[in-house]
Every structure is written in C-alpha cells, then in structure tokens.
Amino acid sequence: MDTLLAFFIGLAAGIVYYFFDYKKLTNSYRSWYKLTHKDPLPDDAVQGFVYAQPFSGKLYSAIFLAAVITTIIILTGSANILIQLLYGVFITVGLMVAFYAAPLIFRHAPTNVSKLKKHLEKMDEFEAEMKSKQIEGKPKPVEPPKPEPEPAKKPDADKKDDDWRKGIKDYLND
Numbered sequence: 001m002d003t004l005l006a007f008f009i010g011l012a013a014g015i016v017y018y019f020f021d022y023k024k025l026t027n028s029y030r031s032w033y034k035l036t037h038k039d040p041l042p043d044d045a046v047q048g049f050v051y052a053q054p055f056s057g058k059l060y061s062a063i064f065l066a067a068v069i070t071t072i073i074i075l076t077g078s079a080n081i082l083i084q085l086l087y088g089v090f091i092t093v094g095l096m097v098a099f100y101a102a103p104l105i106f107r108h109a110p111t112n113v114s115k116l117k118k119h120l121e122k123m124d125e126f127e128a129e130m131k132s133k134q135i136e137g138k139p140k141p142v143e144p145p146k147p148e149p150e151p152a153k154k155p156d157a158d159k160k161d162d163d164w165r166k167g168i169k170d171y172l173n174d
Contacts, residue, residue, distance in 0.1 A: 006087040010066065010094020017065060017095075018102035021048035050099050062095035 021029075026048045033041045046052065050061050070088035078084045
C-alpha cells in the first residue's frame with residue numbers, strides 16, 4: 001500500500017464517518033456522555049464523537065478509527081506489519097484532514113438538497129393533478145390546425161404570357 005493510498009483511505013473514511021456521526025451518532029454520543037460524565041449534556045447541545053468537538057476529541061476519534069482500519073489491514077494478511085503501522089499514521093492524518101474538510105463539503109449540501117426536494121414535490125403534485133384531470137377511456141385526439149386557404153392571385157393584364165408549354169405545343173404542331 002502506498003502512503004498516498006493510505007492518506008486517501010483515511011480521507012474517504014473520515015468524510016463518511018463525519019457524515020454518519022452528524023446524522024446518526026449524536027444520540028449515541030449523548031448516551032456515552034451520560035456514562036462518562038457527572039453532569040448530563042444539555043438538551044439543546046448537538047454533539048457527536050467528531051461533530052462539534054475540539055481538536056483533542058477529533059484526534060482521539062481519528063486515532064481510534066485508524067487503529068481499527070490498520071488492524072483490519074494487518075489481519076487481511078499484510079506482509080510487513082511495521083510498514084502497515086506506519087501507514088496507520090498516514091491514515092490518521094487523512095482522517096484529521098477529513099474531519100476538518102467535511103464541514104466545508106457538507107455546508108451547502110442541505111440547501112441544495114432542499115431545493116431539489118421542493119422541485120421534485122412540485123413535479124409530483126403536477127403529475128397527480130394531470131392524472132386527476134384525465135378522463136377515463138381514450139384521450140381526446142388533438143385535431144391539427146386547418147390551414148387557411150390562400151387567396152387566388154389575380155392575373156395582371158399587362159403581364160406577358162409566359163406559358164412555355166404553349167410555345168412547345170406550337171413548335172411540335174408545326
């Protein structure tokens with residue numbers, strides 16, 4: 001495994017873990033906080049194991065996750081354990097970068113998703129409205145617009161007779 005690969009594994013795992021921590025693990029953190037602290041966490045506080053934590057809290061989580069990932073890599077049959085432990089350091093660095101980059105990535109995601117949801121809901125409402133207006137049976141055929149007849153042009157009296165067929169008939173008949 002290359003050092004950049006280890007860094008990118010940590011980066012990807014950190015972004016996924018940050019999102020999962022923000023969405024799902026805040027209640028688990030509240031239970032953990034009750035277990036390890038004398039005073040309970042305030043009700044209005046929203047914290048996760050990584051979300052809204054200081055540097056030290058993020059570092060502890062990064063070291064724990066890097067240890068889990070490195071253990072999995074070593075157990076899958078790595079040839080050199082010392083090099084894999086060194087790669088664990090790069091995974092930790094990738095996790096820390098991800099923990100600080102993930103809020104920047106997800107900052108605009110909820111607003112864009114909410115706009116998309118509103119648009120999709122409008123489309124669903126429009127589709128339901130169109131289905132409710134549709135009459136059972138065959139839909140009415142749409143008649144194409146009838147072309148308006150063009151008024152006939154009046155021949156000009158001064159115009160020369162340009163009928164070429166007349167000239168050919170005269171030539172052939174002679």
